[in-house]
Amino acid sequence: MIQRGTYQVVPMKGKGLGAIATTFIKQGSVIVDSDPGLLRVMIREMQVFDQQHLDLDRRSECYFDLRATYFQPMLEEQLLLLPQGLQEAIMGLHDRAGEASKSVAGIFFTNAIATEGDDFVLCHMVGRFNSSCQQNAVYEWCDREASASVRAVWDIAKGEEICIFYGSTGDLLKPRRERQEFLRYWGFTCACSSCMDPLSDERRARILEIKRAFEDENVIKIPIIQRYELAKEQLRLYQKERVFFSGYFQALTNCVQLSQSAHEEPQERRHLAELAVHHVKVFFPQNDHLLKECHKALGLTSAEPNLA
Numbered sequence: 001m002i003q004r005g006t007y008q009v010v011p012m013k014g015k016g017l018g019a020i021a022t023t024f025i026k027q028g029s030v031i032v033d034s035d036p037g038l039l040r041v042m043i044r045e046m047q048v049f050d051q052q053h054l055d056l057d058r059r060s061e062c063y064f065d066l067r068a069t070y071f072q073p074m075l076e077e078q079l080l081l082l083p084q085g086l087q088e089a090i091m092g093l094h095d096r097a098g099e100a101s102k103s104v105a106g107i108f109f110t111n112a113i114a115t116e117g118d119d120f121v122l123c124h125m126v127g128r129f130n131s132s133c134q135q136n137a138v139y140e141w142c143d144r145e146a147s148a149s150v151r152a153v154w155d156i157a158k159g160e161e162i163c164i165f166y167g168s169t170g171d172l173l174k175p176r177r178e179r180q181e182f183l184r185y186w187g188f189t190c191a192c193s194s195c196m197d198p199l200s201d202e203r204r205a206r207i208l209e210i211k212r213a214f215e216d217e218n219v220i221k222i223p224i225i226q227r228y229e230l231a232k233e234q235l236r237l238y239q240k241e242r243v244f245f246s247g248y249f250q251a252l253t254n255c256v257q258l259s260q261s262a263h264e265e266p267q268e269r270r271h272l273a274e275l276a277v278h279h280v281k282v283f284f285p286q287n288d289h290l291l292k293e294c295h296k297a298l299g300l301t302s303a304e305p306n307l308a
């Protein structure tokens with residue numbers, strides 16, 4: 001489902017501008033679609049630069065400055081090929097170097113996202129979304145259309161800030177100190193609800209611990225009931241931390257599969273089943289096979305109410 005016009009870009013305390021939901025946004029809805037890649041740096045061009053600066057720490061200010069200087073002429077050339085209105089829109093985006101030192105290259109590396117092939121592209125609308133370790137949205141790049149979209153990964157309340165996460169999904173379960181270190185690349189110290197909650201690290205570490213236990217071949221030696229308790233604990237922690245990636249769906253399917261063998265109450269089994277099927281329908285709509293697998297694991301037919 002596409003829900004256009006559901007957010008506004010407004011000043012956010014301590015973050016510059018950001019996107020606020022102007023209405024309730026349903027999980028899975030596309031908030032931004034067809035946001036074209038306006039400027040691009042190819043992965044091989046980045047590699048050429050990196051090869052020439054192997055001695056530099058890639059998080060250092062010196063690296064940022066040299067990189068901006070190196071790519072400035074190329075990006076300026078690309079900028080000048082765009083219509084005046086788009087040039088102005090790009091130059092209005094944030095540059096982590098600050099307003100006084102703004103450059104097209106600085107803007108580019110503050111806002112660019114990765115393509116499927118790991119090139120960097122700048123999309124005008126996506127560039128306004130701030131980062132949170134409790135992201136409620138995700139950007140998706142489509143090579144075929146050469147454009148990006150932003151999609152809600154949880155339900156978003158009216159008035160809530162819509163945030164993506166600038167790191168890779170694998171970074172989400174890392175401790176706050178490591179995430180913040182990584183996010184410093186964008187010139188800020190993350191102060192999202194998770195980074196401000198002293199118990200969050202403990203919860204994320206526990207999610208990781210259970211994740212590893214389930215990935216271990218010895219997991220089958222854990223009695224079913226205990227395994228099911230672990231799976232439920234993990235799912236609750238994912239939901240509490242609002243971590244949608246990095247194993248959330250696996251945690252959900254573990255719960256669904258184990259709930260049967262653990263003789264869970266039918267009502268709770270059904271609740272878990274509905275969550276899993278909803279997830280597949282919203283996030284993997286083309287994947288009939290996965291949907292069938294879900295139904296099979298749940299012992300349901302697609303004709304059942306709420307699940308069809």
Ligand SMILES: C[S@@+](CC[C@H](N)C(=O)[O-])C[C@H]1O[C@@H](n2cnc3c(N)ncnc32)[C@H](O)[C@@H]1O
Nearest residue numbers: 015016017094096111127128129130131186188
């Ligand atoms: C891609 S831009 C996002 C939009 C930007 N806030 C603006 O005003 O256009 C990235 C910049 O936003 C700011 N930012 C993003 N997430 C933030 C956060 N969680 N806390 C503080 N600043 C943040 C940082 O200045 C970062 O360099």
